[in-house]
Every structure is written in C-alpha cells, then in structure tokens.
Amino acid sequence: MSNLAxxxxxxxxxxxxxxxVRNVNLRVDAGQFFGFLGPNGAGKSTTIKMLTGLLEPxxxxxxxxxxxxxxxxxxxxxQIGVVPEGLAxxxxxxxxxxxxxxxxxxxxxxxxxxxxxQELLDFMGxxxxxxxxxxxxxxxxxxxLAMAAAVIHGPKVLxxxxxxxxxxxxxxxxxxxxxxxxxxxxxxxxLTSHVLEIxxxxxxxxxxxxxxELVAQGSIDELRSGVAARHAEGQKLSLExxxxxxxxxxxxxxxxxxxxx
Amino acid sequence: xxxMISAPGIQDQLxxxxxxxxxxxxxxxxxxxxxxxxxxxxxxxAGIAVGALLWGPLMGLGCWYALSRNKPVIISIELWxxxxxxxxxxxxVTGFGAEANPVSLLRFPLRYSTFVLLxxxxxxxxxxxxxxIYWLGCMVIGAAVASLGAALRAIPxxxxxxxxxxxxxxxxxxxxxxLLAQRRxxxxxxxxxxxxxISFQLFGPLTQRYGKRAVPLLNHLSSAQNFLPxxxxxxxxxxxxxxxxxxxxxxxxxxxxxxxxxxSVRLLSEYRGENLSEASRPAAGERSTVHAGWSFTGxxxxxxxxxxxxxxxxxxxxxxxxxLLAPVIVVIFLSLNRxxxxxxxxxxxxxxxxxxxxxxxxxLLTLFGFAxxxxxxxxxxxxxxxxxPIRFRDVMMSKNLLxxxxxxxxxxxxxxxxxxxxxxxxxxxxxxxxxxxxxxMIANLAAGNLVSLYFPxxxxxxxxxxxxxxxxxxxxxxxVQLPVMGLAVGAYLLSRWAGQLALCGAxxxxxxxxxxxxYRYVLNLVSDIAWKRxxxxxxxxxxxx
Numbered sequence: 001m002s003n004l005a006x007x008x009x010x011x012x013x014x015x016x017x018x019x020x021v022r023n024v025n026l027r028v029d030a031g032q033f034f035g036f037l038g039p040n041g042a043g044k045s046t047t048i049k050m051l052t053g054l055l056e057p058x059x060x061x062x063x064x065x066x067x068x069x070x071x072x073x074x075x076x077x078x079q080i081g082v083v084p085e086g087l088a089x090x091x092x093x094x095x096x097x098x099x100x101x102x103x104x105x106x107x108x109x110x111x112x113x114x115x116x117x118q119e120l121l122d123f124m125g126x127x128x129x130x131x132x133x134x135x136x137x138x139x140x141x142x143x144x145l146a147m148a149a150a151v152i153h154g155p156k157v158l159x160x161x162x163x164x165x166x167x168x169x170x171x172x173x174x175x176x177x178x179x180x181x182x183x184x185x186x187x188x189x190x191l192t193s194h195v196l197e198i199x200x201x202x203x204x205x206x207x208x209x210x211x212x213e214l215v216a217q218g219s220i221d222e223l224r225s226g227v228a229a230r231h232a233e234g235q236k237l238s239l240e241x242x243x244x245x246x247x248x249x250x251x252x253x254x255x256x257x258x259x260x261x
Numbered sequence: 262x263x264x265m266i267s268a269p270g271i272q273d274q275l276x277x278x279x280x281x282x283x284x285x286x287x288x289x290x291x292x293x294x295x296x297x298x299x300x301x302x303x304x305x306x307a308g309i310a311v312g313a314l315l316w317g318p319l320m321g322l323g324c325w326y327a328l329s330r331n332k333p334v335i336i337s338i339e340l341w342x343x344x345x346x347x348x349x350x351x352x353x354v355t356g357f358g359a360e361a362n363p364v365s366l367l368r369f370p371l372r373y374s375t376f377v378l379l380x381x382x383x384x385x386x387x388x389x390x391x392x393x394i395y396w397l398g399c400m401v402i403g404a405a406v407a408s409l410g411a412a413l414r415a416i417p418x419x420x421x422x423x424x425x426x427x428x429x430x431x432x433x434x435x436x437x438x439x440l441l442a443q444r445r446x447x448x449x450x451x452x453x454x455x456x457x458x459i460s461f462q463l464f465g466p467l468t469q470r471y472g473k474r475a476v477p478l479l480n481h482l483s484s485a486q487n488f489l490p491x492x493x494x495x496x497x498x499x500x501x502x503x504x505x506x507x508x509x510x511x512x513x514x515x516x517x518x519x520x521x522x523x524x525s526v527r528l529l530s531e532y533r534g535e536n537l538s539e540a541s542r543p544a545a546g547e548r549s550t551v552h553a554g555w556s557f558t559g560x561x562x563x564x565x566x567x568x569x570x571x572x573x574x575x576x577x578x579x580x581x582x583x584x585l586l587a588p589v590i591v592v593i594f595l596s597l598n599r600x601x602x603x604x605x606x607x608x609x610x611x612x613x614x615x616x617x618x619x620x621x622x623x624x625l626l627t628l629f630g631f632a633x634x635x636x637x638x639x640x641x642x643x644x645x646x647x648x649x650p651i652r653f654r655d656v657m658m659s660k661n662l663l664x665x666x667x668x669x670x671x672x673x674x675x676x677x678x679x680x681x682x683x684x685x686x687x688x689x690x691x692x693x694x695x696x697x698x699x700x701x702m703i704a705n706l707a708a709g710n711l712v713s714l715y716f717p718x719x720x721x722x723x724x725x726x727x728x729x730x731x732x733x734x735x736x737x738x739x740x741v742q743l744p745v746m747g748l749a750v751g752a753y754l755l756s757r758w759a760g761q762l763a764l765c766g767a768x769x770x771x772x773x774x775x776x777x778x779x780y781r782y783v784l785n786l787v788s789d790i791a792w793k794r795x796x797x798x799x800x801x802x803x804x805x806x
Contacts, residue, residue, distance in 0.1 A: 088644030130549030
C-alpha cells in the first residue's frame with residue numbers, strides 16, 4: 001500500500017489564457033513536514049486551493065490519503081485540516097463559538113467539540129478574548145484561531161497557506177510548537193511560506209514551483225546537493241540560497257536606480 | 262543620496278488629486294458591470310438633473326411672487342427646502358457608507374490648505390449641493406425681477422446660507438466618518454437610519470389622523486425658525502428695518518463662524534492623523550468557558566450547529582432587526598389608513614379579513630428577500646463550509662429552517678396585532694391565508710436556494726448603503742416573486758369575491774404540495790451545484806470592496 005499522503009498527477013489549472021499551474025506532480029509521504037515554496041505569483045496558492053478542494057483543476061489528478069474529491073469528497077475533507085489564504089472565518093462569531101462550530105462541522109459531538117475548543121483557546125492564548133467577536137480580533141489572533149479550527153478534529157493531513165504571515169514572534173513560537181507536536185504524532189503538514197528561515201527549521205522536505213511548474217522536489221539535503229556544484233566547495237547552503245539558485249538565477253545582476261547615488 | 266525635494270504646490274496637488282479620481286473612475290469601467298451601472302446612473306442622473314433644472318424657475322417664481330405680493334412665508338419655506346435637501350439628501354444617498362475622503366491621501370506630503378480645499382470640494386461638487394446653489398441663484402433672479410434692492414439683499418444672504426450649508430454638510434460628514442470608523446457605532450447609526458426611514462412611512466397617516474390637533478403646536482414652533490439659518494436668511498431679504506436685517510445677517514455669519522470652528526477641529530485632527538482604527542482593544546476579564554452547542558431531536562448535528570451559527574449571526578445583525586420590525590409597522594400603517602365604514606372601498610381595508618392576509622403577505626414579501634441571497638452574510642466563511650466534510654444541502658436546510666422560524670414568529674406577531682387593531686379574523690380566512698403562506702414560503706425557499714448559489718453577493722453588516730444584489734439575481738427574484746405572490750393574491754381576491762374561499766384554500770394546499778416536491782428536488786441538487794460553483798461562491802462572498 002502506498003505511503004503517500006498527498007499525490008498529484010499532471011495537475012494543471014488554467015485561468016483563461018494564463019496557465020497558472022502546469023503538470024505538477026507532487027509526492028508527499030505520510031508524516032512529512034513539507035514546504036511548498038515559490039516566488040510571488042508562481043502558483044503556490046492555486047495549487048493549495050486545488051489540493052484542498054477550493055478550486056477545480058483544469059486537468060490532472062489529486063489523491064490525498066488515497067482519496068479524491070471526485071469520488072469521496074466528504075470522506076476526504078474529514079481527514080484534512082485547512083488554513084486557507086483568506087482564513088475563511090465567520091467573523092461575527094466569538095472565538096469559542098467559531099471553534100465549537102468548526103468542531104461540529106467536522107463531526108465531533110458537541111461535548112468533545114466544547115472541550116477541545118476550550119483547550120485550544122487556552123493553548124493559543126485566546127481564552128481571554130472569549131467574548132469578543134472575531135471581526136474585532138487582530139490579524140495574528142485571527143490566524144491562531146484559524147489554525148485552531150483546522151486542527152480541532154485531529155486531521156491526518158494539514159494544509160497551511162502562509163501560516164506565519166503577520167504573526168508575531170511569540171505567536172509564531174506557539175504555532176511552531178503545535179505543528180512539531182502534530183508531526184511527532186504522524187500528521188502530514190503541507191505549508192506554503194515566504195519565510196524561508198522558518199521553512200528550513202521546520203520542514204524536512206520541500207518543493208519549489210516557478211511560473212506554474214514544479215522545478216524542484218525532495219529533502220532539503222537533496223536540493224542542496226543538487227545546486228552545490230554551482231557554489232564554492234564545502235559551503236553549507238541555506239534554503240534561501242538554494243531557492244534563489246533555483247528560481248532567481250536569471251536575476252543575477254540587480255539593476256541600479258539612477259537617482260540613488 | 263539624492264537631494265531633498267519640496268512638496269508640490271497647492272495647484273499641483275489639486276490637479277494630481279483630480280487626475281487620481283479620474284483614473285480611478287476610468288479604470289473602474291474595465292469591469293463590465295460598472296459600465297452598465299454607469300449607463301444606468303447616466304440615465305437616472307439625467308432625469309434627476311432635468312427635474313432639478315425645472316424646479317429652479319419655480320423657486321425663482323415663488324421668490325418673485327412672495328416679494329411682489331408681500332407673502333414672506335413663501336421665501337422661508339423655499340429656503341427651508343434648500344436647507345433640508347442640501348443636508349438630508351447626501352446623507353440618504355451615501356446611506357451612512359463611507360464617502361470618498363481626502364484622509365486616504367494623507368500618507369503623501371499633502372499641505373493642510375490642500376486638505377481643507379479637498380474637503381470643501383467634496384461638499385461643493387456634490388450634485389445635490391450644485392442643485393441647491395442653482396435654486397438659490399434662481400431665487401436671486403426672482404428677487405431681482407421683483408426689485409433690485411431685494412436682489413442686493415438676497416445675494417449676501419443666500420451666499421451666507423450656502424456657505425453655512427456647505428460648512429454644516431462637511432461638519433456632519435467629518436463627524437460621521439469618525440463615528441463610522443468603528444464597527445459598533447457604525448451599526449448603531451445604521452440602525453437609527455433604518456428606524457428613521459421606517460418612521461417616514463408613518464408620517465402621512467399620523468398627520469392625517471392628528472394633523473388638526475398639531476396645528477397650534479406647529480404655529481408655536483414656527484416662531485423659533487426665525488433663529489435658525491433659513492429663517493434668518495429669509496429675514497435679511499424681507500425685513501423692512503435695515504438694522505434688524507443687518508442683525509440677522511450677522512447672526513448667519515456667526516453660525517458660519519461656529520460651524521467653521523467645529524469643522525476645523527475635525528479637519529485638523531484628521532490632518533494630524535488620529536487613530537480611528539478598529540484595532541483590537543485590550544479586554545480584561547473576558548475569559549469565558551466554551552459551552553456545548555445546541556442539539557435538536559431529529560435534526561442532524563451539523564444542521565443544528567449551522568442553525569445555531571446562523572441564529573448568532575441574525576442576533577448580531579442590528580440592521581436586520583429593523584427588517585423584522587417592518588411588517589409590524591406596516592400593519593400599524595395599514596390600520597391607521599383604514600377608512601370609516603362609509604368609505605368607497607371598504608372591501609380592502611376595513612376588515613380584519615383583508616388586513617390579516619395583507620399583513621401576512623407583507624411579512625412574506627419582506628422577509629423572503631433574504632432567502633434569495635442566503636449566503637450573503639457568511640462572507641469569507643463560505644470557504645470553511647466548502648472545506649468542511651458536510652453536504653451543502655445541510656447548509657441550505659439550516660438556513661431554510663431559520664427562515665421558516667423567523668417568518669413563523671413574524672406571522673404570529675402580525676396575527677395578534679391584526680386581532681388587536683381590526684378585531685377577530687374569521688377562521689376560514691386564517692386557514693386560507695396560512696395555506697397560501699405555505700405555498701409562497703416553500704416556492705420561495707426552493708427558488709431562493711438556487712438563486713443564492715447562482716448569483717451570490719456579499720452583504721455587509723450594519724451597512725445601510727444600498728447593498729446591491731446582482732442584476733440577474735434581482736431579475737430572477739422578481740420573476741419568481743411576482744407570479745407566486747400574484748397568484749396567491751389574485752386567487753384570494755377572486756375566491757373572496759365569488760364566495761369560494763374554501764376552494765381557494767384547497768388550491769393553495771395543492772400548490773404547496775407541488776412546491777414541496779420542487780423544494781426537495783432542489784435540495785437534492787444544491788450540494789452538486791455548490792461544489793461546481795465553489796470558485797464563484799468564494800470569489801463573490803470574500804470580496805473586500
């Protein structure tokens with residue numbers, strides 16, 4: 001039996017003339033902490049939207065834990081947790097109400113949902129804002145709440161679109177601790193992020209998408225050895241250097257601005 | 262580093278802002294629907310402009326008549342019209358939404374003088390303000406025809422009144438923008454606005470009923486108008502004693518000074534950069550425990566959770582309360598309008614037999630508007646509904662359940678109210694009305710579920726500015742509502758006339774049965790439709806504009 005948590009086959013998505021994602025073949029093993037990287041507009045969000053069922057592929061196949069959205073959408077959705085790009089919160093609920101609602105939507109009974117919601121609010125440091133509406137939360141608080149809602153049902157695969165964007169260092173620490181605990185319990189995490197330092201610290205494997213095409217995939221060490229030949233011998237390359245080498249090679253010379261002396 | 266550059270002059274800044282607005286307008290037309298909206302606005306605007314232009318000569322004629330026939334009260338009335346239109350119409354048009362505000366330009370090195378000029382330009386180049394100034398101009402011409410001396414008095418008096426109106430308009434808007442910057446005050450203002458609009462409906466019947474008794478009070482109050490700007494401006498024009506006229510003019514200028522000061526306080530704090538954001542406020546002692554949600558026997562847990570969520574949403578939507586209040590007010594309105602027993606058409610209003618179905622009909626008509634965009638208030642949350650392991654059928658069912666509950670509560674309130682104001686309704690009428698309501702309700706829910714998925718549109722909480730439905734949704738809604746309601750009303754009136762009410766009830770029940778089959782059919786389709794249209798749903802409901 002396949003040990004793949006996420007698998008795509010020639011996944012493509014076209015918006016009119018623009019082919020945003022082209023023939024992407026992703027392989028993510030179960031239990032991996034997987035980083036999905038790419039420059040702005042490369043197709044990261046489009047891919048993650050297709051993987052979570054929010055966007056229909058133009059062609060290609062997606063299988064998550066051996067399930068697909070065509071034959072078993074409800075069964076697949078119950079196995080995954082999602083923090084989408086726009087967070088998709090019901091902002092006129094309070095934090096506790098939203099978590100309770102999310103838990104019940106994912107099939108938890110109301111007592112269990114309430115217990116887990118309380119625990120998550122305490123863990124995320126949101127318990128003191130129990131009576132505030134989400135619309136009055138700061139961006140970081142909203143992000144933590146969205147993360148709590150994504151994990152309340154104990155998903156087997158977690159999809160996170162830019163989970164650390166706009167989150168302060170303390171909150172980021174809390175989120176990282178939670179994600180590491182989930183990995184230790186065998187959960188697969190698929191995240192996109194622009195913060196390469198965080199990806200390097202958290203992820204064991206990465207894939208890089210550039211102009212809609214997958215240009216690299218593997219463990220960070222594999223990627224490092226792949227580009228090592230173009231760098232000084234013995235130099236330990238950071239993920240940022242690897243990333244720039246793969247997607248930014250053509251931008252070797254930064255042009256000067258005439259009025260900046 | 263490059264050398265320091267100086268900020269552009271006032272004229273350059275104004276020119277730049279003008280260019281910016283123009284580009285924003287032109288670029289906005291790239292969206293196809295905006296072109297259509299512009300065409301509609303041009304047609305409507307042309308109609309309104311013609312009306313405003315024709316009104317001017319009438320104002321001038323009125324002024325001439327008042328001066329030449331010594332009827333000063335006409336001038337006062339005209340100036341009150343100008344004053345009222347200038348102040349109230351812009352508020353109604355913006356509907357407590359945010360208007361274009363130069364504050365957004367403050368990140369650039371904008372001079373204070375440019376900022377103030379822009380604030381005035383927003384007030385001055387408003388179509389309503391331009392129309393009001395044109396009317397005042399026509400009145401000056403009317404005064405000049407009556408006598409040159411009157412015109413010489415009218416010019417400074419009306420100029421001062423125009424300045425005062427401009428200052429008052431800007432002061433109101435700058436203070437409003439402060440209040441509208443925060444969610445809670447925005448919602449309270451929105452609710453007050455709706456209450457005001459509903460109250461206008463009662464104005465006619467109340468004056469009809471209590472008008473004569475109110476005359477002495479109004480006469481008493483009219484003397485106070487001499488101390489208010491339109492009355493003072495009229496006095497400058499008509500007062501024979503030059504000293505008093507001068508005093509009145511000085512009074513007008515004093516009002517201008519006072520308003521100018523109030524406005525400058527606001528503009529200065531805006532210019533210095535006050536913090537009106539809705540950033541999260543520290544809240545102590547808010548800790549609360551999570552209580553288990555609701556459950557209903559026989560209702561799937563997900564539907565119960567969705568129902569609970571929708572009820573929370575309803576209870577937090579202050580402006581929705583007023584939609585719920587509207588049918589009750591209309592029943593009061595209809596009962597106040599009831600003619601006496603010798604009226605020409607007692608058939609329509611004079612009995613509980615007509616007031617009851619009319620009240621129930623109004624409940625259905627008002628409240629089923631929501632059913633045609635029932636995801637509107639969910640906004641970006643629809644993304645969560647689409648990633649959750651549920652069938653969209655459950656989402657629609659919970660919304661329909663809540664809808665039925667609201668309509669039922671409203672129908673009970675209206676029923677009690679009708680019995681109170683018009684006496685007991687015959688049981689047969691109640692039965693037939695309820696059968697008709699059942700048919701209308703089910704048919705609307707079935708159509709509403711489809712329209713909500715095909716033409717979704719995000720709705721803002723607490724926003725009283727007209728929340729536009731998509732043109733297609735409005736057309737489909739009308740296309741369903743008209744025949745459904747028309748059939749119900751027509752059948753009821755016809756059978757009442759023919760003395761066959763019971764037969765009408767039976768027909769309604771058959772129609773309700775057919776609608777129920779249609780409703781179930783639609784309900785079985787909605788999960789697939791929502792899945793196929795998920796991109797449109799997310800795109801339309803997560804819009805930030």
